[in-house]
Amino acid sequence: MTFCNKQNPLKGQNKVGKKVFVNNINITLEGPLIVERAQELHQLLVERLDGVTEKCQQATIDLSRVSDIDACGCQLLALFVESLKRRGATPVLAPAPVGVTERINTLGFRDLLALQPER
Amino acid sequence: MNRAAANSKGTGMTTPTGEKSSVDLNRFNEVFFEECAENLAEMEQILISLGDREPDHEEMNAIFRAAHSIKGGAGIFGFQDMTVVTHVMESLLDRLRNRETPFVPAMIDLFLEAGDAIAMQLAWHREGKAVDQEAIDRVRAKLQQAIEAGAPALEPPVEPEQGSPAPHEEELLPRRCRLAFTPDPEIFARGIRMESIISELTELAEPGEFACSARLMELPDLPELDPERCITCWEFTLLTRASREQVLDVFMFVADEEQLTIEEEPVDRRGPAEEPAPEETLLAPAGRRAYDSSEAAPGAFGRRGGEAESSIRVNVTKVDQLVNEVGELLITQAMLSQIVAGLDPVLHQALQRGLTQLERNTRDLQASVMSIRLVPISIVFNRFPRLVREMAAKLGKQVELKTVGESTELDRGLIERIADPLGHLVRNALDHGLESPERRVSCGKSPVGTLQLSASQVGGRIVVDVTDDGAGLNRGKILAKAVECGIPCSESMSDEEVWQLIFAPGFSTASEVTDLSGRGVGMDVVLKNVQAIGGRVQIASEAGRGARFTISLPLTLAILEGLSVAVGAEKFIIPLNVVLESLQPTAEQLKSVNGREVVQVRGEYLPILKLHRIFNLEAEVTEPQLGILVLVDADGERGAIMVDALLDEQQVVVKSIETNYRRVEGSAGATILGDGRVALILDIPELFTMHKRL
Amino acid sequence: MQTAQGNAVQQLAAEAASEYLTFTLGSESYGIDILKVQEIRGYDCVTRIANTPLFIKGVINLRGVIVPIIDLRIKFNVGEATYHEFTVVIIINVLNKVVGIVVDGVSDVVALPAQSIKPPPELGASLDTRYITGLGTLNDEMLILVDIEKLIGSDELQIVESAVEDTQKGAVNQ
Numbered sequence: 001m002t003f004c005n006k007q008n009p010l011k012g013q014n015k016v017g018k019k020v021f022v023n024n025i026n027i028t029l030e031g032p033l034i035v036e037r038a039q040e041l042h043q044l045l046v047e048r049l050d051g052v053t054e055k056c057q058q059a060t061i062d063l064s065r066v067s068d069i070d071a072c073g074c075q076l077l078a079l080f081v082e083s084l085k086r087r088g089a090t091p092v093l094a095p096a097p098v099g100v101t102e103r104i105n106t107l108g109f110r111d112l113l114a115l116q117p118e119r
Numbered sequence: 120m121n122r123a124a125a126n127s128k129g130t131g132m133t134t135p136t137g138e139k140s141s142v143d144l145n146r147f148n149e150v151f152f153e154e155c156a157e158n159l160a161e162m163e164q165i166l167i168s169l170g171d172r173e174p175d176h177e178e179m180n181a182i183f184r185a186a187h188s189i190k191g192g193a194g195i196f197g198f199q200d201m202t203v204v205t206h207v208m209e210s211l212l213d214r215l216r217n218r219e220t221p222f223v224p225a226m227i228d229l230f231l232e233a234g235d236a237i238a239m240q241l242a243w244h245r246e247g248k249a250v251d252q253e254a255i256d257r258v259r260a261k262l263q264q265a266i267e268a269g270a271p272a273l274e275p276p277v278e279p280e281q282g283s284p285a286p287h288e289e290e291l292l293p294r295r296c297r298l299a300f301t302p303d304p305e306i307f308a309r310g311i312r313m314e315s316i317i318s319e320l321t322e323l324a325e326p327g328e329f330a331c332s333a334r335l336m337e338l339p340d341l342p343e344l345d346p347e348r349c350i351t352c353w354e355f356t357l358l359t360r361a362s363r364e365q366v367l368d369v370f371m372f373v374a375d376e377e378q379l380t381i382e383e384e385p386v387d388r389r390g391p392a393e394e395p396a397p398e399e400t401l402l403a404p405a406g407r408r409a410y411d412s413s414e415a416a417p418g419a420f421g422r423r424g425g426e427a428e429s430s431i432r433v434n435v436t437k438v439d440q441l442v443n444e445v446g447e448l449l450i451t452q453a454m455l456s457q458i459v460a461g462l463d464p465v466l467h468q469a470l471q472r473g474l475t476q477l478e479r480n481t482r483d484l485q486a487s488v489m490s491i492r493l494v495p496i497s498i499v500f501n502r503f504p505r506l507v508r509e510m511a512a513k514l515g516k517q518v519e520l521k522t523v524g525e526s527t528e529l530d531r532g533l534i535e536r537i538a539d540p541l542g543h544l545v546r547n548a549l550d551h552g553l554e555s556p557e558r559r560v561s562c563g564k565s566p567v568g569t570l571q572l573s574a575s576q577v578g579g580r581i582v583v584d585v586t587d588d589g590a591g592l593n594r595g596k597i598l599a600k601a602v603e604c605g606i607p608c609s610e611s612m613s614d615e616e617v618w619q620l621i622f623a624p625g626f627s628t629a630s631e632v633t634d635l636s637g638r639g640v641g642m643d644v645v646l647k648n649v650q651a652i653g654g655r656v657q658i659a660s661e662a663g664r665g666a667r668f669t670i671s672l673p674l675t676l677a678i679l680e681g682l683s684v685a686v687g688a689e690k691f692i693i694p695l696n697v698v699l700e701s702l703q704p705t706a707e708q709l710k711s712v713n714g715r716e717v718v719q720v721r722g723e724y725l726p727i728l729k730l731h732r733i734f735n736l737e738a739e740v741t742e743p744q745l746g747i748l749v750l751v752d753a754d755g756e757r758g759a760i761m762v763d764a765l766l767d768e769q770q771v772v773v774k775s776i777e778t779n780y781r782r783v784e785g786s787a788g789a790t791i792l793g794d795g796r797v798a799l800i801l802d803i804p805e806l807f808t809m810h811k812r813l
Numbered sequence: 814m815q816t817a818q819g820n821a822v823q824q825l826a827a828e829a830a831s832e833y834l835t836f837t838l839g840s841e842s843y844g845i846d847i848l849k850v851q852e853i854r855g856y857d858c859v860t861r862i863a864n865t866p867l868f869i870k871g872v873i874n875l876r877g878v879i880v881p882i883i884d885l886r887i888k889f890n891v892g893e894a895t896y897h898e899f900t901v902v903i904i905i906n907v908l909n910k911v912v913g914i915v916v917d918g919v920s921d922v923v924a925l926p927a928q929s930i931k932p933p934p935e936l937g938a939s940l941d942t943r944y945i946t947g948l949g950t951l952n953d954e955m956l957i958l959v960d961i962e963k964l965i966g967s968d969e970l971q972i973v974e975s976a977v978e979d980t981q982k983g984a985v986n987q
Contacts, residue, residue, distance in 0.1 A: 734863030
C-alpha cells in the first residue's frame with residue numbers, strides 16, 4: 001500500500017535511535033491515525049517501543065497534532081499504551097484535538113485511552 | 120509480453136472516496152452489494168406496482184426501509200457517494216410518510232430515477248462501470264426540490280386513524296439492550312467504519328441513553344501485532360424503542376450470528392442511569408449463539424420483511440460446497456453399490472438392505488440440498504414490468520405485459536445467467552415484434568399489444584416462453600438481410616431454417632439500430648449465453664399473429680440422470696432425458712442414404728452417430744449390428760448413437776471441465792464415476808453438428 | 814523482449830532467494846516456483862479427451878475436481894513420453910486453474926539466490942525462451958527456470974480459452 005506523502009508522523013527523540021538516556025520520553029503523533037496507515041504507524045510505534053528501557057518512567061504520547069482517528073488507530077494506540085505499561089513505563093496521553101477526543105469516546109476507547117495521566 | 124501484464128490483474132481500483140480497495144476487499148463488500156441490489160430491486164418492484172397510485176402505509180415503509188438500509192450500508196462501507204442520494208430520498212420519503220409533503224404521481228418516476236442513480240453508483244463500486252455524475256446531481260436536485268416544494272405542509276393529515284407513522288413502525292416500550300460485538304478480525308481491512316455502526320446505533324437509542332466501550336481481547340506484544348487485524352471487541356448498552364430487528368440490522372453487513380450477542384430486558388428492572396455490571400462471560404464469543412435468548416433468530420442477517428423470520432442468508436459458495444459434497448457422497452454410494460452387487464446376495468442380505476436404505480437417504484439428502492439452490496423465476500420476471508413500461512413509452516407503443524408461472528423454480532446459477540438473454544428477447548419483441556397502435560388497428564387487432572412471459576417445468580427442464588402478438592418474423596426480410604450479411608441461405612429453406620438464420624453472428628434485422636434493442640449484441644449472443652447453460656432456443660412464428668421464443672433449460676446444472684455407455688476403454692454419459700430407447704439393430708434395419716449410415720426404426724430413418732469416429736477412439740465395435748444403438752431426441756432432432764455397450768442408469772454429478780480447462784466439443788461437462796474416473800457427459804445437439812461435419 | 818527479461822531478472826533480484834521445485838524432462842533439469850505447486854502425484858486414471866492435441870493427455874479426478882493433464886515432454890519434444898509407476902504429475906495452481914503436468918521425475922526443492930540466476934539464452938533450450946525466466950546453476954548443472962504461469966496461459970497450450978479469439982468475436986458482434 002502506498003500512502004499519502006505525509007511527513008513522518010512520529011517525531012520526538014528519534015535522532016537517538018535505539019538508545020534513550022533520559023528517563024522520560026516524548027512521542028508525538030501526527031496526521032490521521034487510520035487503517036490506511038496502520039502498517040506504517042505500527043512499524044514506527046514498534047521502533048519507539050524499542051527505545052523504551054527500564055530507566056524510562058514516563059512516556060508522554062502527544063496527540064495534539066493528530067487529525068483523525070478510526071477504530072484501527074484506537075486499537076493500535078491502546079495496545080501501544082499497554083505495551084508501555086508492560087515495559088514499566090507510565091504512559092501519559094497528552095490531549096488530542098476536540099474532534100479526535102470525541103471520536104475516541106464514540107468508538108468506546110475512552111477508558112483504554114484515558115487522557116489523564118493515571119486514573 | 121502484454122499477456123503477463125494482463126494476467127497479473129488484481130490491481131486495486133480506486134473508489135470515488137479515494138480509498139484503495141483490492142479484489143480481496145471486494146469479496147467482503149459483495150454482501151453489501153448484493154443486499155443493496157436486492158433493496159433496489161424491491162424498491163423498484165413496489166414503485167412499479169403502484170402505477171400512479173400513492174403508496175399505502177406499508178409500501179411507503181418498505182421503500183423507506185430499502186433506502187435507509189442502502190444508506191446505512193454505504194456509510195459503514197465508506198461508499199460516501201452512495202449515501203448522498205439515498206439521504207435526500209430518505210428525507211423526502213420521511214416527509215411523505217408524515218404527510219408534511221403531499222404525494223404527487225411524478226414522485227414515482229423521481230424515485231425510480233433515484234434508484235437508477237444509486238444502481239449506477241453501485242455498478243461503479245462493484246464493477247468499475249462509469250458513473251454519470253450529472254445524472255446523479257440532477258436526481259439529487261430534483262429530490263431536494265420536491266422536499267422544498269412541499270415544505271409548507273398545507274394539508275393536515277388526512278387519515279387520522281392511521282396516525283402519523285414515525286420512523287419505526289412499531290413503537291415498542293423502551294428496553295435496555297446490551298450488545299456484545301466480537302468482530303471479524305478482518306473488519307478493519309474490509310474498510311468497515313465502526314463509527315458509522317456506532318452512530319447508527321446511537322440513532323436508535325433514546326437521547327443520551329447510549330454507551331459504548333471497547334476492550335482488547337488479547338494483548339500481544341506490539342511488534343507481534345498485525346495492525347490491520349482487529350483484536351478489539353465492543354459492548355454497547357442502549358435504551359431503545361427500536362425493535363430487535365432494527366438493532367440487528369445495523370450489523371447486517373458486518374457480523375455473523377456468532378459474532379453478536381444481544382440481551383434485552385424491560386427497562387423497569389433497572390434504572391436507566393444504572394450502568395450494567397460488566398460481565399466477562401458475555402464477551403466470550405466461543406460457542407455462544409447470537410440468538411440464544413428466547414426469541415427466534417430474526418432476520419437481521421437475512422432479508423427483512425415478511426419472510427425475514429424464516430430465512431437466513433448463506434454464502435453461495437457454502438451451498439455449492441454442500442452440493443459438491445453431496446455429489447461426492449453419491450459417488451461413494453454408487454461405488455459401494457457396485458461392490459455389493461458383486462457379492463453373494465444370500466450371505467450379504469443385511470448389507471444390501473442397509474445399502475438400499477443408504478441409497479434412499481442419499482437421494483433425499485440430495486433433493487433437499489438441491490432445493491436450497493432453487494429460486495423462483497419471478498426474480499427475473501420482476502425486472503421486466505419497468506423495462507416494458509419505459510420502452511413502450513419511448514416507442515409509442517401500447518403493451519400489456521403478462522407473466523405466467525412466476526413461481527417456477529430453477530437453479531440460482533441459472534437464474535443469473537438467464538436474465539440477460541431473456542431481457543434481450545423482451546426488448547426485441549417490443550422493438551421489432553409488436554406494431555404501433557395505428558398499425559395494429561389497421562390490421563384489425565387491438566391497439567394494445569400483448570407480451571407474455573411464461574415459465575413452466577416440463578420433465579427435467581424448465582421452459583421459458585417470450586410470446587408476443589405482433590407481426591411475427593418476416594421471412595423475406597430475414598432472407599434479404601442474410602444475403603446482405605453474407606450468411607449462406609436460400610429461398611428453398613423451410614421457415615424453421617430461416618428463423619435459425621437470425622442466430623448467425625452479425626445478424627440484425629432492425630433497419631436502423633435503435634437506442635433500445637440493437638445495441639450491438641445480436642441473437643447470436645442470446646443463443647450462445649443460453650447454450651452455455653445447457654439450454655436451447657426455439658422459435659415459432661406466424662406472420663401477422665406473433666412470435667414465440669422458447670428457451671428450454673436444464674432444471675439444475677448440478678445433477679443429471681444419465682445412461683452410462685462404453686466405447687472402447689472410455690465411458691460416456693448420455694443424459695437420460697434425450698434417450699428414447701436402445702436397440703441392437705438387425706441387418707435389415709440398416710440402410711445407407713447418400714453414403715451415410717442410417718437405421719430404420721418404425722418407418723423413420725435415423726442417422727447413426729458413431730461415437731468412436733466422432734471422438735477418434737478405438738472401439739471394440741465398429742459395425743452397427745454388433746453394437747448397441749441408443750436412440751435420442753434432442754429438441755426435435757433424432758438420431759442413433761452407436762456404442763459398444765450400455766452400462767448403467769445413474770444419477771451423476773455434473774462437473775465443469777471449464778473450471779480448469781477449456782470447453783470440450785461434444786460434451787456438456789463431465790462427471791466422476793464410481794471407480795473415481797472421469798467420464799464425459801455427451802452434448803447430443805453438438806454431436807449432431809460434429810457428425811454432420813465428418 | 815530484452816527489457817521484459819531484464820524486468821524479470823530485476824524482479825527476481827528484488828525477491829532475494831526464491832524456492833524452486835526442480836524436475837527433469839528428458840535430460841534437462843527445470844525449475845518452477847514452488848509457490849505455484851499444489852501437490853505431486855502419480856500418473857493414473859487419465860480420461861482421454863477427443864480431438865485435442867497429443868500433449869493433452871486428458872483429465873483426471875482430483876478429489877472431485879476435473880483437472881487437465883499436459884505432457885510437456887510431448888509438447889516440447891524432450892525425452893520419451895512413457896508412462897509407468899514412477900511417472901510423476903505436478904499439480905500446479907496458476908491463473909485460477911489447477912493443471913497437472915507430466916514430468917520424468919521430481920528432484921528436489923532448492924533455494925536459488927537471485928544473483929545466481931542468469932538471463933535466459935536466446936537459443937538452446939527445448940522450451941521457448943518466452944517461458945523461461947532465467948537460468949540457474951545447481952551442483953554445476955544448468956537449471957532452466959520456467960515461468961509456468963505464462964506457459965499455462967499461453968495460446969500454444971490451449972488450456973485457457975484463447976483471449977484473442979474472444980476479442981475477435983466481440984468485434985464482430987459490435
